[in-house]
Amino acid sequence: xxxxxxxxxxxxxxxxxxxxxxxxxxxxxxxxxxxxxxxxxxxxxxxxxxxxxxxxxxxxxxxxxxxxxxxxxxxxxxxxxxxxxxxxxxxxxxxxxxxxxxxxxxxxxxxxxxxxxxxxxxxxxxxxxxxxxxxxxxxxxxxxxxxxxxxxxxxxxxxxxxxxxxxxxxxxxxxxxxxxxxxxxxxxxxxxxxxxxxxxxxxxxxxxxxxxxxxxxxxxxxxxxxxxxxxxxxxxxxxxxxxxxxxxxxxxxxxxxxxxxxxxxxxxxxxxxxxxxxxxxxxxxxxxxxxxxxxxxxxxxxxxxxxxx
Numbered sequence: 001x002x003x004x005x006x007x008x009x010x011x012x013x014x015x016x017x018x019x020x021x022x023x024x025x026x027x028x029x030x031x032x033x034x035x036x037x038x039x040x041x042x043x044x045x046x047x048x049x050x051x052x053x054x055x056x057x058x059x060x061x062x063x064x065x066x067x068x069x070x071x072x073x074x075x076x077x078x079x080x081x082x083x084x085x086x087x088x089x090x091x092x093x094x095x096x097x098x099x100x101x102x103x104x105x106x107x108x109x110x111x112x113x114x115x116x117x118x119x120x121x122x123x124x125x126x127x128x129x130x131x132x133x134x135x136x137x138x139x140x141x142x143x144x145x146x147x148x149x150x151x152x153x154x155x156x157x158x159x160x161x162x163x164x165x166x167x168x169x170x171x172x173x174x175x176x177x178x179x180x181x182x183x184x185x186x187x188x189x190x191x192x193x194x195x196x197x198x199x200x201x202x203x204x205x206x207x208x209x210x211x212x213x214x215x216x217x218x219x220x221x222x223x224x225x226x227x228x229x230x231x232x233x234x235x236x237x238x239x240x241x242x243x244x245x246x247x248x249x250x251x252x253x254x255x256x257x258x259x260x261x262x263x264x265x266x267x268x269x270x271x272x273x274x275x276x277x278x279x280x281x282x283x284x285x286x287x288x289x290x291x292x293x294x295x296x297x298x299x300x301x302x303x304x305x306x307x308x309x
Contacts, residue, residue, distance in 0.1 A: 006115075007108065007111070009104065009105070009108035010107075010108040010109075010111035010112045010115070011112075012108075013108055013111075013112035014112045014115055014116060016034055016037075017030055017031070017034055017112065017113075017116065018116075020033055020034060027139065027141070027147055027275060028141050028275075028278050031113075031275055031278050031279050031282070032278070032282050034279075035109075035279050035282050035283055036282075036286070038105055038109075039283065039286055042098065042101055042102065042105070045098045045101060046098050046290070047294075049098045050294050050298075052090060052091060054298055055089070055090045056090055059084060059088055059090070062084060063081055063084065066081055066084070067081075109276070109279055110272070110276060113273060113275045113276045113279065114273070114276075115174070116275070117148040117273045117275065118171050119174070120147075120148050121148050121159065121167065122171075122175065122179065124136055124138070124148075124158075124210070125164075125183075125188070125206070126179065126182060126183075128206055128209065128210050129182065129183065129186040129188060130186070132209075133206060133209030133210045133212070133213050134209070134213045135213075136210050136213060136214075137214065138157065138210070138214045140214075141278075143223055143225060144221060144222045144274045145157045145214070145216060145219065145221050146158065146221055146274075147273070147274045147275055148273050148275070149221040149222075149273060149274065150221065150222065150269075150270060150271060150272060150274060150277070151221065151222030151223070151224065151225060151226040151227065151269065151270075151277050152220070152221060152222050152224060152227070152270050153220045153222065153223055153224055154220065155220060155221045155222065156207075156220070156221060157207075157210075157211050157214075157216060157219065157220075157221045158207045158211065161200040161203045161204060162198075164198055164203060165197065165198045168189070168196065168198075169196065186202075187199050187202045188203050188206065221274075222274065224270070226269050226274065226277040226278065226281050227265075227266045227267075227269035227270040227277065228266065229281050229284075229285075230266060230269045230277065230280050230284050231262040231263065231265045231266035231269075232262070233265075233281065233284035233285045233287075233288050234262040234265040235258070235259075235261075235262040236288055237284065237287055237288035237291055238258045238261070265280065265284060268280060269281065
């Protein structure tokens with residue numbers, strides 16, 4: 001299933017992120033610029049989907065009336081509802097395309113940032129192993145000590161020995177034999193009867209040196225701020241949308257999902273590197289702002305239409 005996040009779209013994002021970074025020299029700003037570009041590309045499709053959703057909400061009373069009238073004849077009920085949709089220019093499947101495109105880009109972004117994080121982490125370890133930990137500078141961001149680790153109070157500034165072993169095992173396609181040879185010559189990894197393992201004592205000593213060289217003393221990498229912001233933005237987005245565009249049918253359909261989505265958002269940012277958490281949080285805040293803006297516009301139009309009538 002790796003093809004879902006390791007494909008030509010992910011490769012394009014890697015190139016775009018690295019190219020823009022050359023000008024901005026700041027990964028968080030680069031991430032926001034690329035994310036904003038993607039959202040703007042998807043905006044026409046998003047606008048069409050929102051307009052379609054508003055139309056569906058406006059005829060919901062008529063749909064419910066048809067369902068009650070033809071409660072004993074489901075086939076006739078579906079025909080009548082489909083006819084109503086056609087008359088009003090509504091496509092019930094119009095919401096699927098934006099969601100599908102967003103999912104494709106989300107997975108590609110995840111793959112791209114996972115690849116960049118792997119490259120940066122390996123580069124950091126190699127520099128420390130070859131030239132000494134004293135000259136290695138962590139990529140910091142606001143309260144986060146290492147951008148390539150999660151913004152979490154449970155995550156270390158650098159991967160633990162077991163996490164580094166998993167990292168090596170899951171990136172065998174991108175880590176060159178030369179790199180593995182350097183790690184082995186520096187005593188960081190071992191091959192016993194062909195089985196790869198990490199020399200925990202040597203690796204921990206190297207990580208301690210890097211942390212000390214950056215003025216840190218074994219602290220956690222973050223403080224859960226981005227995961228909390230992401231979950232809060234997701235919840236607030238749904239709350240604002242429900243307030244500005246009340247739809248009892250949609251509210252019933254969402255059910256517990258309006259609470260589950262923020263929790264899922266929190267967990268994704270908690271387990272991902274900070275770069276991906278920045279992207280995810282930014283898109284959540286962006287979606288909330290767009291929801292507020294469009295719902296406000298539609299509400300103003302409906303008020304004018306009602307006033308004229």
